[in-house]
Amino acid sequence: MNEASTIARNDSTRVLEKLRREAVGLDAHYPVAGGGERRRTYLDSSASTLRLSIVQEVLDRYQPHYANTHSTLHYAARVSTTEYDWAHRVVLEFTGADPVNWMCFFTGSGATAGMNRVARTLRRARPERDMVVTSMMEHHSNDLPHRKHFPEVVHIASESSSDALGCVDLARMREVFEQHGARINYVAITGVSNVTGIVNPIHEIAALAHRHGALIVVDAAQMAAHVPIRTSGHADPARDLDVVVFSGHKVYAPGSPGVVVARRELFASTEPEEVGGGMVDTVWQDRYTVSAGFPEREEAGTPNVPGAIGLAAALYTLQQVGMATIAAEESELMSYALAQLAGVPGITLYGATDPKVCVRTGAVTFNLEGCEHGFTAAVLNDYFNIAVRNECFCAHPYVREMVTISLEDSADGLSNDELELLAQQRRGMVRASFGIYNTRSDVDALVAALHSITARKDELLALYDRLPNGDFRHRTFSFDCANAFSVRGAVDELLGV
Numbered sequence: 001m002n003e004a005s006t007i008a009r010n011d012s013t014r015v016l017e018k019l020r021r022e023a024v025g026l027d028a029h030y031p032v033a034g035g036g037e038r039r040r041t042y043l044d045s046s047a048s049t050l051r052l053s054i055v056q057e058v059l060d061r062y063q064p065h066y067a068n069t070h071s072t073l074h075y076a077a078r079v080s081t082t083e084y085d086w087a088h089r090v091v092l093e094f095t096g097a098d099p100v101n102w103m104c105f106f107t108g109s110g111a112t113a114g115m116n117r118v119a120r121t122l123r124r125a126r127p128e129r130d131m132v133v134t135s136m137m138e139h140h141s142n143d144l145p146h147r148k149h150f151p152e153v154v155h156i157a158s159e160s161s162s163d164a165l166g167c168v169d170l171a172r173m174r175e176v177f178e179q180h181g182a183r184i185n186y187v188a189i190t191g192v193s194n195v196t197g198i199v200n201p202i203h204e205i206a207a208l209a210h211r212h213g214a215l216i217v218v219d220a221a222q223m224a225a226h227v228p229i230r231t232s233g234h235a236d237p238a239r240d241l242d243v244v245v246f247s248g249h250k251v252y253a254p255g256s257p258g259v260v261v262a263r264r265e266l267f268a269s270t271e272p273e274e275v276g277g278g279m280v281d282t283v284w285q286d287r288y289t290v291s292a293g294f295p296e297r298e299e300a301g302t303p304n305v306p307g308a309i310g311l312a313a314a315l316y317t318l319q320q321v322g323m324a325t326i327a328a329e330e331s332e333l334m335s336y337a338l339a340q341l342a343g344v345p346g347i348t349l350y351g352a353t354d355p356k357v358c359v360r361t362g363a364v365t366f367n368l369e370g371c372e373h374g375f376t377a378a379v380l381n382d383y384f385n386i387a388v389r390n391e392c393f394c395a396h397p398y399v400r401e402m403v404t405i406s407l408e409d410s411a412d413g414l415s416n417d418e419l420e421l422l423a424q425q426r427r428g429m430v431r432a433s434f435g436i437y438n439t440r441s442d443v444d445a446l447v448a449a450l451h452s453i454t455a456r457k458d459e460l461l462a463l464y465d466r467l468p469n470g471d472f473r474h475r476t477f478s479f480d481c482a483n484a485f486s487v488r489g490a491v492d493e494l495l496g497v
């Protein structure tokens with residue numbers, strides 16, 4: 001290793017250490033059921049990451065210069081427009097997309113808004129191809145938009161080995177292409193599962209789709225924070241990605257601006273789905289001409305400028321560490337988490353855990369024997385101040401599939417219908433998910449808490465009521481949100497009223 005690369009690596013480690021210490025809310029304290037309060041262990045980054053304090057600081061510095069980007073003359077409008085344009089360039093750089101042939105635009109609420117726009121546009125742009133291929137692993141946001149806009153959507157199951165599911169089954173996907181290749185508009189596939197953290201082979205899927213004239217649309221909502229994205233520039237251009245979608249709240253930025261990165265030609269051939277101010281050149285009473293340029297064409301209305309700037313600040317910050325460095329660090333944390341969790345008595349870990357079978361990043365899901373997921377998550381929160389998510393993570397088919405597999409061993413004698421009913425009743429699990437601020441000590445805290453829950457299960461169960469919706473409520477301990485924060489309380493205090 002030469003001196004320059006050693007310095008670069010040291011720098012990247014230093015920046016990463018700084019970011020780790022300074023995420024907003026990392027040291028939040030809340031009261032716990034055992035008495036007193038505890039520092040929170042945040043293990044819910046797959047839902048939303050904490051924002052980086054550096055991003056917050058950048059936004060605070062920007063606020064005095066905030067103006068509408070559709071005003072172009074005055075100084076603050078020029079600052080806002082310049083930075084908003086820069087935000088687009090950073091998104092393209094971060095996703096490794098060549099700006100000559102790819103463009104990006106911001107959408108409304110999260111990756112969901114982006115995916116809906118993509119489905120509607122590609123349906124109209126390529127009407128002769130009326131089928132979408134997706135996987136069983138998908139978040140509903142990368143499933144329902146395709147179902148809504150296409151007459152047929154094929155869901156490919158995951159590979160299965162030693163009773164655990166791995167990444168999407170490529171052999172099955174090849175068969176579907178052999179059978180329906182000419183009808184398939186695109187493959188919509190997640191880069192990283194929000195349930196198991198399993199990483200899919202998106203570039204192999206791209207090559208397969210392109211051989212049949214289909215496109216690949218990657219849901220990068222989970223991928224963006226954990227794994228480098230390389231949209232274009234592969235030695236074999238068939239491995240390039242056509243569309244990549246993600247959103248700010250999962251990459252350490254505030255709010256949820258959605259982003260679509262796409263080949264220009266795909267969005268240039270049809271009129272944009274959204275129309276209004278900012279995307280037209282001239283409007284007469286009986287007609288209008290749509291701007292030829294991107295991102296204007298796809299960004300009708302006043303954009304969420306602070307959202308885009310916050311997202312760009314976060315992506316630029318991550319680039320200073322290097323996504324390869326982040327991926328390597330997180331891979332180490334994931335191996336540690338899987339090994340430690342495997343030692344908890346009565347735990348079921350979902351998805352393949354052998355790294356030779358599939359790579360995983362960012363999330364682990366599990367259940368404890370004899371504990372409903374709602375109970376485990378409630379005790380982790382109430383007694384240990386460990387923030388996790390439970391239930392189905394907006395991925396019902398995938399969770400049902402994994403729960404069914406885990407029940408099969410103990411379900412001898414049940415018919416398929418009975419097994420399905422049982423899986424539906426037991427549907428749900430607990431997810432611990434990680435961001436750059438998590439360390440081995442957070443995993444240790446989780447594992448110690450799970451050991452304690454297992455050991456004291458009966459005693460703890462007696463302290464909770466099970467509500468009809470499956471949530472568990474402590475009988476004597478309760479948390480009053482207003483003691484932590486309320487908008488009204490904050491405004492009153494600031495006004496001195």
Ligand SMILES: Cc1ncc(COP(=O)(O)O)c(C=O)c1O
Nearest residue numbers: 110111112139141194221222247
């Ligand atoms: C894999 C995946 N895709 C899509 C989404 C939807 O993203 P958003 O909430 O930004 O619309 C999520 C959110 O959890 C996700 O995890």
